[in-house]
Amino acid sequence: MSIFEPCIGIDLGTTYSCVGIWDNDKVVIIPNDLGSRTTPCYVAFTDTEHFIGDYAYNQAIRNPENTVFNTKRLIGREFDDPVVQADIKLYPFRVIRSPDNRPQIVVQYKGEEKAFYAEEISAMILIKMKEIAEAYLGRIVTQAVITVPAYFNYLQRQATNNAGIISGLDVKCIINEPTAAAIAYGLDxxxxSEMRILVFALGGKTLDVSILTIINSIFEIKSTSSNVNLGGEDFDNRLVKFCTEDFNKKNCVDIKNNNRALKRLRTACEKAKKILSYTSQASIEIDCLAGGYDYFITMTRENFEELNIDYFSECINSVEKVLNDAFLNKNQIHEVVLVGGSTRIPKIKQLLQEFFNGKSLCESINQEEVPAYGAAIQGANIS
Structure with a gap:
């Protein structure tokens, strides 16, 4: 490493987070202690300690009321916000109104009831990312660049900055995720002359489509469209629903309220979804799913696409919306950048390429790592 203070880049995601650093003239995306380059945004509380990341995610089914996730959707929002109210109905943990009308997450921790703001949970995740970087570098890290969605307002950005401060980081810059993606590909x-870039970010929970312009290394977000109710988990849900009904039809066993069976089925469906991005079919096979019955089905890519075609069409609708909002037509876009693991789905890439008349898509950098990659470059520029 150089003699300068290292400044890490953190993509603080909704479902996963990622950390990178500029090292030996290149960006290094740093794996966590389990060897994974992304870390689940899960925090779990028990009678003796709290877990962050993979360990929290892996025990969620046994401890649902005290395992917290998706708090990025709460950060910087008021309790009455429609997004907060919609999410509360889906969370297995409690969310209450604080005295200042903000959402607070309530859990049992070390034998006591504890309430945390969303930025306090985010701070725990940032501490984990900081520790991952420190283990790699062999030194203390104090500086960071953190990404946020382009649609984040002032309060959401300030809350993210506060999360960094709580975690012990000096947040040098809060950077828009589309800007980080453009920097990752060196488009600046x-x-x-003026570059017009469309960033298509489809993650586990949300779809964010943004158009930004770059002139003389100056970035400007021209328009953005965010669908906080469309992401990879929705594709999983369709697959789970199909398999649940198929299992019931074959065995007369309804598992809709069997949380353990549904968790195992969801894990198998998510794995099948990922396999279908690379092959034409995938097997979903679970021993003794429920009622003593095994479950097996072969899912083809074509079947998967049919189950989700309305969602895929929504993705293109969002692209059309940001173009209209920016008063641009598709022929005026110079580059299309893919961000998020769900952009690996072949049908989504096909629809995007067809929409942009066969234009090549920027996808050479791991889609789940692109924002952290760009944030790490920005961190190197700062340090």
């Missing part, structure tokens, strides 16, 4: 240095 590609041309001296």
């Amino acid at each position: 240095k590609k041309s001296s």
Whole structure:
């Protein structure tokens, strides 16, 4: 490493977070202690301690009321916000109104009831990312660049900055995720004339589509469209629903309220979804799913696409919306950048390429790591 103070780049995601650093003239995306380059945004509380990341995620089914996730959707919002109210109905943990009308997450921790703001949970995740970087570098890290969605307002950005402060980080910059993605691909240095870039970010929970312009390395977000109710988990849900009904039809056993069976089925469906991005079919096979019955089905890519075609169409609708909002047509877009693991789905890439008349998509960097990659470059520029 250089003699300068290292400044890490953190993509603080909704479902997963990722950390990178500029090291030996290149970006290194740093794996966690389990060897994974992304870490689940889960925090779990028990009678003796709290867990962050994979360990929290892996025990969620046994401890649902005290395992907290998706808090990025709560950060910087008031309790009465429609997004907060909709999410509360889906969370297995309690969310209450604080005296200042903000959402607070309530859990049992070390034998007591504890209430946390969303930024306090985010701070725990940032501490984990900080520790991952420190283990790699062999030194204390104090500086960071953190990404946020382009649609985040002032309060959401300030709450994210506060999460960084709580975690012990000096947040040098809060950077828009589309800007980080453009920096990752070096698009700010590609041309001296105006560049118009569409960033298509489809993660586990949300779809964010943004158009930004770059002139002389100055970024401007022209328009953004966010669907906080469309992501990879929705594709999983369709697959789980199909398999649940199929299992019931074959065995006359309804598992809709069997949380353990549904968790095992969801894990198998998510794995099948990922396999279908690379092959034409995938097996979903679970021993003794429920009622003493095994479950097996072969899912084809075509079947999967049919189950989710309305969601895929929604994705293209969002692209059309940001173009209209920016008063641009698709022929005026110079580059299309893919962000998020769900952009690996072949049908989504096909629809995007067809919409943009066969344009090549920027996907050479791991889609789940693109924002952290760009944030790490920005961190190197700062340090």
